Amino acid sequence: MGPSPLRRAEAGAGRESIGAALNLISIIIIGGLHVETAMVAAVAASESLAMLPLDQSAAVLTVGGERSFRRRLLELGFVPGTAVIVRNVAPMGDPIEIQVRGSRVSIRRAEASQIQVRR
Amino acid sequence: MSEARPLIALVGNPNTGKTLLFNRLTGQNARVGNYPGVTVERRVATGKLPQAGAADFLDVPGTYSLSARSAEEQVAIRSLLGWGVPPPDLVVLVVDSTQLTRNLYLALQVRELGVPCVVALNMIDEVEGSPPDAASIGEALGLPCVAVSARTRHGLDELKLAIQRALGARPGPPPVLAWPPAVLSAIAQVQPLVSSLWQVEGPRAQALALWALTSLDEEDELDAIPPELRQAVLQARSGPEDLDQLIVGARYAWIDAQGALLSGVQGSRTLTDRVDAVLLHPVWGFAVFLVLMASLFQALFSWSDPFIGLIETLFENVSVGLAGLLPEGLVSDLLVEGVIGGVGNVVVFLPQILMLFLFIGVLEDSGYMARAAYLMDRIMKAVGLHGRAFVPMMSGFACAVPAIMATRTMERQRDRLLTMMVVPLMSCSARLPVYTLVIAALFPPSLFGDGLPVQGLMLTGMYLFSTVIALVAAAVLGRTALRGRKIPFVMELPPIRLPSMQSVLRLMWSRSRLFLVEAGTVILACTMALWVLLSFPRLPPPIDQSEAAAVAWQAEALEYSVAGRMGKAIEPAIAPLGFDWKIGVGLIGAFGAREVFVSTMGLVYGIGEDADEESLPLREKMRAERRPDGSPRYTPLVGLSLMVFIALAAQCMSTLAVLKRETGGYRWPAFLFVYMTTLAWVASLLVYQGGRLLGFQ
Known part of the structure; x- marks a missing residue:
């Protein structure tokens, strides 16, 4: 007994649906890639304060980290939108001195890396 | 009566010259105490106002903000509102004119609270370009505002007048801030x-609602916060908005809106930047640092030495004189050995304390201390210590007592505690006589001809050993007993300035007085208690009046005393370390001060109490001493075990006394004593038993 027309149709539909699924997957993947590249672009625009070159001005985007830590940095003037400049790096690379709102504070790299900035 | 005098609190950011202003406004009579419940220093001194007469001034610890997480940070708001302390009648807000924007953040918080307040625009002489307009800043904040320079004394009279006028006056309503809806x-x-x-x-x-919103959460460590308030804050904070950022942002938005007042105001950094090019240079910076630290080291060891000698001679002469005047007996012994000896034990620390705080005062006031910390932070951070811990750690090589007092240059309690817990491990100068005695008595000067200078290497090794152990202990304690919350490490490199001699002298004076009064009494009491232990119960005096008999009697009397019995009682505990009861007595005596170990050993071995580490008879006696089985009691292995024990054990009541003073309780001294003694016992056990397993005697 050969396959019934119905079955063949089913198989065809199956093949079609596989194709559709593949299409969908590829769309998702490509779309995902698009989203990812978009994110990569966003990351490229923002960088951590710890990575900012000397004497280069940048604006604070976000301040991360645990609450009391974050609040203290905000209170020192690291409010989003504020201009910051790395003024000095200690001889062994840590800590770094940052100019913020007309005053200078030294913080460790680990802490500076919680602050995202955009040039 | 202090109630009659108004209380005026000086509040401001760190490095605003607040303490110098405090010194300028008051006389030489600072009263130093602690805030109840925390080990934060509360300094009050009396000063004069032009007409109102005397007023008390309070130097509130520098802070960037009133919001708090720990009981320590809570001190700022407690001082302002009088929580558990007397409330101030007026607040003088000390502002660094060269860093107005950030300083205005704290000013705004104080302003919101509505306490009577005068703003002092300090460091006005350091502003480059057009100085800030005090009148308009005052108008914006709704507070009287005076431009001053504590350094040049400019504007001090006007400030006093403004303080006098503002006393009793109610401030108007605070400036209106545009709080976002979520904050409202x-x-x-x-x-x-x-x-x-x-x-x-x-x-x-x-204002207090805002303070609670930015300060409280599930795990804050604040004092006296009603639980229902914490619940309400948690409820209010449960929304999606970032309240902290919105609240801080709204305050800075107000400050930014005053832009016209602040624009062009800037500190002159040209000199500082030029000096920093050297001080923070990878090569020159470290060279300057090394030279300064070497001189500090020299000051602690050599320059203070003649003064220490002078004090010791003085007290010796007083003792001898007194002993000659009084009839021989108990009273004479108590006065001479207990009281005079005890006072001597206290005063003898003064040269090093004065010397250390002279250095610290100059380094701190000139702005160099912050740079030293900035240079060293990378290294100190590796073991969890603050960059500022370097100077106390190094001072620990001379003596732990001033070194522990020097930890005050650190702001955070946890950094201070961690440093205080490891400084006593540094090999202080009191351990040197013990090392010298043991090494000279038990180790050959050199091996392989002159190829291996054993004695020199042993001594260097002991110093290296103590340093390494102190650093390891810091790393371990920092991860266990003193695991700190993540508070951001914030330092400032203040402008380089000429130090104010008045501030330096005041620091030296206040630290010395604090030590004499608070730690000194404990040291005196301990010296007398130790004297009792070493003298009672007493043996009848020797019948034979010859010197040899007297010395033999001293040894017998010591064995008969409580300390002698304690030495025997602890023998089972110290036998596994290779020690006998005689060493046990020496270790008990060493609790007074480690160098006493040597003279106590002199007593035990019947050489007399004048034995010192150079004493040849004592070395001979130690070499000749036999165990019951006839083998030598003191082998190089026992010597090593003994040195390790002396290096690690918390055998110094003065250290414990000063620790009690600095931490405000017995908890930390007890912790230090237990952990160091345990460490010493285990390390000596490992050395001795390990050495025996390897075939040494």
Whole structure:
């Protein structure tokens, strides 16, 4: 007994649906890639304060980290939108001195890396 | 009566010259105490106002903000509102004119609270370009505002007048800030509770609601916060908005809106930047650092040595003179050995304390200390210590007592505690006589001809050993007993300035007085207690009057005393380390001060109490001493074990006394004593038993 027309149709539909699924997957993947590249672009625009070159001005985007830590940095003037400049790096690379709102504070790299900035 | 005098609190950011201003406004009579419940220093001194007469000034520890997480940070708001301390009648807000924007953040918080306040625009002489307009800043804040320079004394009279006028005057309503809707609704949720709990109204209730919103959460460590308030804050903070950022942002938005007042105001950094090019240079910076630290080291060891000798001679002469005047017996012994000896034990620390604080005062005041910390932070951070811990750690090589007092240059309690817990491990100068005695008595000068200078290497090794152990202990304690919350490490490199001699002298004086009064009494009491242990119960005096008999009697009397019995009682505990009861007595005597170990050993071995580490008879006796089986009691292995024990054990009551003073209780001294003694016992056990397993005697 050969396959019934119905079955063949089913198989065809199956093949079609596989194709559709593949299409969908590829769309998702490509779309995902698009989203990812978009994110990569966003990351490229923002960088951590710890990575900012000397004497280069940048604006604070976000301040991360645990609450009391974050609040203290905000209170020192690291409010989003504020201009910051790395003024000095200690001889062994840590800590770094940052100019913020007309005053200078030294913080460790680990802490500076919680602050995202955009040039 | 202090009630009659108004209390004026000086509040400001760190490095605003607040303490110098405090010194300028007051006389030489600072009263130093602790805030109840925390080990934060509370300094009050009396000064004169032009007409109102005397007033008390309070130097509140420098802070960037009133919001708090720990009981230590809470001191700022407690001082302002009088929580558990007398409330101030007026606040002088000390502001660094060269860093107005950030300083205005704290000013705004103080302003919101509605306490009577005068703003002192300090460091006005350091502003480059057009100075800030005091009148308009005062107008914007709604507070009287005076431009001053504590350094040049400019404007001090006007400040006093402004203080006098503002006393008793109620400030107007605070500036209106544009709080975002989310903040307003959070305030609305918390403010009624704040009003009823703390009996406050209007703007102050709103300010306290904001303080609670930015300070409280599930795990804050604040004092005396009603649980229902914490609940209300958690409720109000549960929304999606970032309240901390919105609140801080709104304050900075107000400050930014005053831009015209602040624009062009800037500190002159040209000189500082030029000096920093050297001080922070990878090569020159470290060279300067090394030279300064070497001179500090020299000062602690050599320059203070003649003064220490002078004090010791003085007390010796007084003792001898007194002993000659008094009839021989108990009273004479108590006075001479207990009291005079005890006072001598206290005063003998003064040269090093004065020397260390002279250095610290100059380094701190000139702005160099912050740079030293900036240079060293990378290294100190590796073991969890603050960059500022370097100077106390290094001073520990001379003596732990001034070194522990030097930890005050650190702001955070946890950094201070961690440093205080490891400084006593550094090999202090009192351990040197013990090392010298043991090494000279038990180790050959050199091996393989002159190829291996054993004695020199042993001594260097002991110093290296103690340093390594101190650093390891810091790393371990920092991860266990003193695991700190993540508080951001914030340092400032203040402008380089000429130090103020008045400030330096005041620091030296206040630290010395604090030591004499507070730690000194404990040291005196311990010396007398130790004298009792070493002298009672007493043996009848020798019948034979010859010197040999007297010395033999001393040894017998010591064996008969409580300390002698204690030495025997602890023998089972110290036998596994290779020690006998005689060493045990020496270790008990060493608790007074480690170098006493040597003279106590002299007593035990019947050489007399004048034995010192150079004493040849004592070395001979130690070499000749036999165990019951006839083998030598003191082998190089026993010597090593003994040196390790002396290096690690917390055998110094003066250290424990000063620790009690600095931490405000017995908890940390007890912890230090237990952990160091345990460490010493285990390390000596490992050395001795390990050495025996390897076939050494």
